[in-house]
Amino acid sequence: MSMLPEVTGESQAALAAEAGEPIPVGRKVIQGRSPWRLAWERLRTDKAAIIAGSTIVVIVLLALLAPVIASWVGHGPNQQFIDIGEDANGNPVGPNGTFWFGTDSSGRDLFIRILYGARISLSIGVLATLTSVALGTIFGLAAGYIGGFVDAVIARVIDVMLAVPFLVVAISVASIWRPSFWLVIFIVGVLGFTYPARIVRGQVISLKEKEFVQAARALGAGPLRVMFVDLLPNVVAQVIVFGSLLIPAAIVSEATLSYLGVGVQPPTADWGAMISDAQGYYQYGFWWYLLFPSLALLITTLAFNILGDSVRDALDPRGGGVYK
Amino acid sequence: MSDVTPVLSEATAKADSANGDDILLQVENLVKYFPIKSTGFFQQREHVRAVDNVSFTVRRGETFGIVGETGCGKSTLGRSIARLYDITSGRIVFDGHDISRISQRRMRPLRREIQMIFQDPMGSLNPRRRVGSIIGDPFAIHRTATGAERKRRVQELMERVGLNPEHYNRFPAEFSGGQRQRIGVARALAFQPKLIICDEPVSALDVSIQAQVINLLADLQKEFGLTYIFIAHDLSVVRHVSNNVGVMYLGKLTEVAPSDKLFTVPRHPYTGALLSAVPLPDPDHSDQRKQIVLVGDVPSPIAPPSGCRFHPRCPKAAPVCVTADPPLEPRLGDGPEHLAACHLPMAEGENLTEFRPTIVAAERVIESAGILAPDADGRGNAAAGGSIDTLPTSREGGKA
Numbered sequence: 001m002s003m004l005p006e007v008t009g010e011s012q013a014a015l016a017a018e019a020g021e022p023i024p025v026g027r028k029v030i031q032g033r034s035p036w037r038l039a040w041e042r043l044r045t046d047k048a049a050i051i052a053g054s055t056i057v058v059i060v061l062l063a064l065l066a067p068v069i070a071s072w073v074g075h076g077p078n079q080q081f082i083d084i085g086e087d088a089n090g091n092p093v094g095p096n097g098t099f100w101f102g103t104d105s106s107g108r109d110l111f112i113r114i115l116y117g118a119r120i121s122l123s124i125g126v127l128a129t130l131t132s133v134a135l136g137t138i139f140g141l142a143a144g145y146i147g148g149f150v151d152a153v154i155a156r157v158i159d160v161m162l163a164v165p166f167l168v169v170a171i172s173v174a175s176i177w178r179p180s181f182w183l184v185i186f187i188v189g190v191l192g193f194t195y196p197a198r199i200v201r202g203q204v205i206s207l208k209e210k211e212f213v214q215a216a217r218a219l220g221a222g223p224l225r226v227m228f229v230d231l232l233p234n235v236v237a238q239v240i241v242f243g244s245l246l247i248p249a250a251i252v253s254e255a256t257l258s259y260l261g262v263g264v265q266p267p268t269a270d271w272g273a274m275i276s277d278a279q280g281y282y283q284y285g286f287w288w289y290l291l292f293p294s295l296a297l298l299i300t301t302l303a304f305n306i307l308g309d310s311v312r313d314a315l316d317p318r319g320g321g322v323y324k
Numbered sequence: 325m326s327d328v329t330p331v332l333s334e335a336t337a338k339a340d341s342a343n344g345d346d347i348l349l350q351v352e353n354l355v356k357y358f359p360i361k362s363t364g365f366f367q368q369r370e371h372v373r374a375v376d377n378v379s380f381t382v383r384r385g386e387t388f389g390i391v392g393e394t395g396c397g398k399s400t401l402g403r404s405i406a407r408l409y410d411i412t413s414g415r416i417v418f419d420g421h422d423i424s425r426i427s428q429r430r431m432r433p434l435r436r437e438i439q440m441i442f443q444d445p446m447g448s449l450n451p452r453r454r455v456g457s458i459i460g461d462p463f464a465i466h467r468t469a470t471g472a473e474r475k476r477r478v479q480e481l482m483e484r485v486g487l488n489p490e491h492y493n494r495f496p497a498e499f500s501g502g503q504r505q506r507i508g509v510a511r512a513l514a515f516q517p518k519l520i521i522c523d524e525p526v527s528a529l530d531v532s533i534q535a536q537v538i539n540l541l542a543d544l545q546k547e548f549g550l551t552y553i554f555i556a557h558d559l560s561v562v563r564h565v566s567n568n569v570g571v572m573y574l575g576k577l578t579e580v581a582p583s584d585k586l587f588t589v590p591r592h593p594y595t596g597a598l599l600s601a602v603p604l605p606d607p608d609h610s611d612q613r614k615q616i617v618l619v620g621d622v623p624s625p626i627a628p629p630s631g632c633r634f635h636p637r638c639p640k641a642a643p644v645c646v647t648a649d650p651p652l653e654p655r656l657g658d659g660p661e662h663l664a665a666c667h668l669p670m671a672e673g674e675n676l677t678e679f680r681p682t683i684v685a686a687e688r689v690i691e692s693a694g695i696l697a698p699d700a701d702g703r704g705n706a707a708a709g710g711s712i713d714t715l716p717t718s719r720e721g722g723k724a
Contacts, residue, residue: 211448220435220465233452
């Protein structure tokens with residue numbers, strides 16, 4: 001039996017059109033706009049989003065071009081300028097024509113180190129967030145859709161993780177294994193999966209009662225297909241919103257770990273480590289040493305937070321915006 | 325699929341020509357209970373008895389209608405047959421396969437043969453996916469067509485159900501209610517299933533659109549020899565489309581009959597009450613008709629009434645109705661195709677409004693509190709004994 005026998009009557013006109021006859025002119029083709037497209041258009045007209053987005057683009061460019069800028073200025077990130085980068089007592093020198101942001105306690109160019117620090121902050125922020133979001137989505141989907149025993153186990157794991165203090169776990173883990181770039185991503189990423197997991201789980205529990213899930217099952221879709229083809233597209237907006245707000249949090253967490261000495265290890269340039277080091281000098285008048293790394297951290301996290309809010313407004317037009 | 329001829333003649337589809345080989349679906353004593361959380365630690369687990377001991381058969385090429393009030397279990401019945409739920413007990417035999425207990429994995433190939441059309445045309449379509457991808461789902465899930473081939477077949481389907489194939493890339497939100505339901509129909513039609521369970525396919529649609537969708541379903545049935553289970557609460561729709569009709573009340577079938585018989589000679593008082601509630605287009609006729617107003621709500625399916633589940637609301641209720649559950653069988657000399665579960669079935673032309681229950685009020689409220697209401701002329705609860713009121717629909721006569 002053929003799939004579809006002869007088409008009749010009314011549909012023949014459409015067949016003819018398909019066979020190559022031109023579509024009558026004058027009929028305006030209305031292009032369907034996807035929800036993503038609509039969100040993008042809302043985002044594009046949001047001033048706060050444009051400012052925050054541009055700031056992030058500049059920061060990312062500076063981070064990417066750090067080696068280029070360093071070679072252009074002629075100062076390496078770990079290069080010590082004992083002669084001109086330190087005063088007679090071996091202390092940092094203030095901002096001047098050679099060192100725009102001054103130098104640090106070891107006579108290194110603070111400006112170049114801040115640029116290199118952005119590479120660490122951004123990459124850990126993004127990678128840790130991706131880890132959190134990926135884990136959170138998978139566990140949230142499984143807990144919400146499968147339910148029962150799986151849900152109970154995941155819910156208890158999340159409860160436990162929310163109950164233990166972040167810093168205590170992070171410091172313990174970092175002291176068991178040698179602190180490194182990847183370990184920081186692992187700690188921040190894994191400890192951050194609980195919130196996206198809870199959001200996804202809640203969404204999935206309400207979505208799985210919808211008829212389109214029943215329809216997919218009636219067509220023979222297995223649980224994996226239902227979760228990733230039918231449910232995932234419906235939670236991805238919330239995940240993106242949460243992820244965009246998770247990036248600044250991850251950057252702060254990374255800086256915190258470095259500040260406490262269990263993050264990325266020296267001599268790698270890192271904002272948290274710089275702030276920590278600068279603390280000992282601030283009271284003696286070396287203000288630039290503390291100011292510039294703190295400012296870099298503040299501007300970056302603020303830009304991500306504002307952009308995250310705008311993304312949420314764009315993806316969920318019903319919610320009220322703070323920065324509109 | 326070779327045994328399904330493309331066009332089954334209407335005559336063979338009729339229930340009257342009963343033929344054992346014709347049976348596509350046989351449901352025997354189907355039970356579906358949903359457990360609900362018990363409140364106390366030592367309390368026994370309670371269940372919602374959504375479908376309780378339902379049996380019927382569906383022949384190839386026919387439309388079997390299922391009617392009943394909201395919450396009577398008709399949707400659960402449909403979804404249980406499609407094995408979206410694991411059934412509590414009973415047997416479902418589809419096309420010679422016993423599918424009552426098989427695992428979801430082994431059910432998967434059979435899903436090509438049993439499809440569903442859902443009530444809410446928006447809710448049954450994934451809002452985040454394009455129509456082409458939604459209708460192409462069956463091909464993707466069963467890996468039968470990919471890429472350009474899938475697109476071609478999806479567009480054929482869209483065309484067949486009256487959608488513009490150019491709208492392949494649109495989202496469900498860009499279609500009207502009727503068009504969305506056509507998308508649902510196209511998806512269900514992808515594999516030319518043997519059975520399509522239509523779960524209130526038109527009740528969310530505008531009346532003029534209802535007719536279009538029903539006609540589409542009827543055309544497709546003729547063209548592909550489809551068998552439908554048509555679930556609805558709109559009696560006139562069911563009468564229009566069905567060869568046989570089952571009436572459900574509180575999880576049980578109360579009456580099963582060929583469509584014409586059911587609507588002309590109803591045996592069960594519940595069917596009679598439902599029929600009297602169908603609006604008539606002729607106001608003169610409508611004024612003269614005695615409408616049977618059932619008082620009270622449908623009792624809880626967690627603790628259904630004893631005996632006949634309809635007895636607390638039935639105008640003919642007698643003591644036997646409280647104690648014994650009437651079997652579903654031919655009554656008053658009906659043929660084997662007309663079954664009713666009633667101890668005191670209605671005779672032809674009988675006027676239900678003349679009856680008063682012969683059981684006392686206390687017995688009638690055992691299982692369902694709060695069904696008594698003051699009747700038409702304001703007598704109190706005690707006197708109201710009968711939980712049914714007889715009013716001329718003009719509402720001016722005062723007392724019947």
